[in-house]
Amino acid sequence: MDELYNAAAVERAAQDHWTGRDAFRVTEERTRPKFYACSMLPYPSGKLHMGHVRNYTINDVMTRSLRMQGYSVLMPMGWDAFGLPAENAAIEKKIAPAAWTRANIADMKSQMKPLGLAFDWSREIATCDPSYYHWNQWLFLKMLEAGIAYRKTQVVNWDPVDQTVLANEQVIDGRGWRSGAIVEKREIPGYYLAITKYAEELLDYVQNKLPGWPHQVRTMQENWIGRSYGVNFGFPYEISGPVTDLPAKGLLRVFTTRADTIMGVTFVAVAAEHAFATHLARSNPQLAAFIEECKHGGVAEAEVATMEKKGMATGFSVTHPLTGAQVPVWVGNYVLMGYGEGAVMGVPAHDERDFAFAKRYGLPIKQVIQHKDPKVTFSTDAWQEWYGDKEAGTCVNSGKYDGLAYEAAVDAVAADLAAKGVGEKQVRWRLRDWGISRQRYWGTPIPIIHCEKCGSVPVPEKDLPVVLPEDHVPDGSGNPLNKDERFLAATCPKCSSPARRETDTMDTFVDSSWYFMRYCCPDANTMVDQRADHWMPMDQYIGGIEHAVLHLLYARFWTKVMRDLGLVKFDEPFTRLFTQGMLLAECFYREEESGRKHWFYPAEVDVKHDEKGRIVGAVSVADGKPVEFGGIEKMSKSKNNVVEPRDIIERFGADTARAYVMFAGPPAESAVWSDSGAAGVHRFLRKLWSTCREIHGFAEYGEAQRFGSVDQAALSARQAAFRRSIHVTLRQAQYDFARVQYNTVVSACMIMLNAIDAHDKSERAEKAFNANGVALLFEAISILLRTLYPVAPHITHALWVELGFAARYGDLMDAAWPAVDESALKQDEIQIVVQVNGKLRGRITVPASADQAAVQAIALADETVQKFVEGKPVRKVIYVPGKLANVVV
């Protein structure tokens, strides 16, 4: 056995061993329970960072520990290989996205391999392979048949930098989620998936049937789906003169959640894109100009929310459906075309936005809700909180509805509107259909052929996949497919006349909506086969919170579609979801004369402490002059604080890298990378090695003694206490494995090692070893190695072999999960904490068998307890068996 811990050699040997055994390849078997744990698939940017390491190590610790517990575990890995960065790299480096992407995959894989993650690489998937996206296309055709996919032209979010359409979920604070560019509005044809058809079910499950999901993610999806319950009704109108955009006579429809305030309507506002606005603008140039202004105005939602309410009267009026009064129609910049009917009833007295609008344009404000408390009065001077509160009071100035509270009033109004045939109760969703057309090259081609006679015709199933030509190098001037005659040329599947192929590709979120099912059966010649039903639903999904409403909503929807098409048998893809925290790092800078910040690499900075360990500043190693602390930030190239796995593995080894990212903090929370912290973990592994080397010296005791079972009854007091500490710590570690709190698992391992080391030293010092003591030591070290193995598999594997456990029990990866021995936990004497009036006043040692009366007697006899009782009468004594006694005086 080597004298010193050599991480590189140990890790190479362990990985060779695993590769030689093909140890992580799994098949579907019925004899053991299955467990499918998977990390969100990475984008092959070419760079692996410590955040990936943390993410995949969580996954790895979970699967390795479950395998020892008897599960058949699946942990696959793949590549989210389509997408824009490849095209941007192509423009910059003049290399085809396909070549760039495949080179990155190879590179990232080579960076991942040294980490020793137990992936079943035989199931690897790259979403840019035709064998994968074939099934994106196939399911798209099935969705067309089922009416779930459809084509329409509508106003969309246009990213001017990435030159493509974005789904609503991909617009964050009015900017493209990838490019950060301010999103514009454009009217473009494209394909949509009717996720709204599943709104009810998606909401129901996320609210009631996904207990294994973090509360936060469930709330975010709930809000995103956004169910609101109200009344949809129309204001009758009649237009004289020529009409093209809408019927001459009909209903101007609005949706409201506050039908109880319908008698307070003083205007109707429509969105700039509303048919009414379009029609009226034809004869009103001023209005046309205003509509144009609205369309090109700021679109960032946060911006729009705080933007001034602007509007313009159309001069046209509609009829109030209940009072028959004439109500003026306005165009308002605050009305959203995409929600409800694109028109709202204006009730300035009880809606803050309508109030602001009415104040600005001098529209009447009519109070129709009276506060419960008669002392609270209404005034049109300024908006007050309660005006818009459903629960604030009851109807007033509302004729027959006077005195009714919210719910009763809504019911009564809805009934009256229904009786007149102009309205009904309705549920509305905030969620909108998922637009999947992207005007980009590097994605799944949408399998459609456009024919002049037949229109948009689906590519027949037998002609799939529509293969994306891989040799184009985009130059930034739009989608190269538009210039690729060989790709464009097609024959109409219906009438056989010459036609053109669709050049839009699918949103890459399509790729990630079902890849986890393909992992189950990567070689299937159908989309999925029965193996998907074996592994799915996934038992544990691991990924970042940033996908809470994007990927995680799409994947749920996609799964339900596949279920309804009879492809799979489950309702939800992910039984449990774990959202891991980010890995952050400190950063340091110095302001240059120009005002620009110069960011230092961590290695270039020396942090100074005072004698109490407080940080007092930092200096540059190069010139010894101070640098500024830039805080703890997300790792980023621009701040030079990126920590690369390659470097860490080179310095400390993969086990240290893995163990440190686990130890740094609870996996669900963000953690900070620290070089000295990693060095501390490395010290622990070195100490583990040297301790094992000493225990290795007991080889003279012979196998039967080393691996014999421990005779609990024959242990000395010190040995019994030691054994107890190991089993208590083991119990703690197992509890933490189960709740995915791996930071304290590492702590537990450190505690065990400290205990083993201290025990070994004192036993040697007193030459107290005997065969039972050696067996005990071997038991302890075997527990430690098995507990630490999921976190640091290489060193533990090596030590397991060195100490002879492998020869006797087989490979560590399949060794029995250590069991807590209850008999080791038993004590003859226990320590009881004694409190007086809830304050800690002493500790007493009592026989384990002592009952309350006995403990009480000993406690009251205790000197310090006596002092605090001071002869005052003892009112009562609270006794928590085996733990604590509280004397109340």
Next chain:
RNA sequence: GCGAAAGUGGCGGAAUUGGUAGACGCACCGGCCUUAGAAGCCGGCGGGGUGACCCGUGCGAGUUCGAGUCUCGCCUUUCGCACCA
């Protein structure tokens, strides 16, 4: 504005159902070893008096024999949503 989560030593963080606050590690201080460094080992380490005590988990109240943990009200931070009618 709405919603959610979180505030514990110099730092990362522990504390399972209310029951010994600060486990484990980092940093720092003292010592040993060494020609020296590295590595390693031993000890200390919330604050105040340095005695047997007192104070301490963002702030203020409450429930309880007992609160980091539960309840209410504030403050701060982070995240999500945001003219959704």
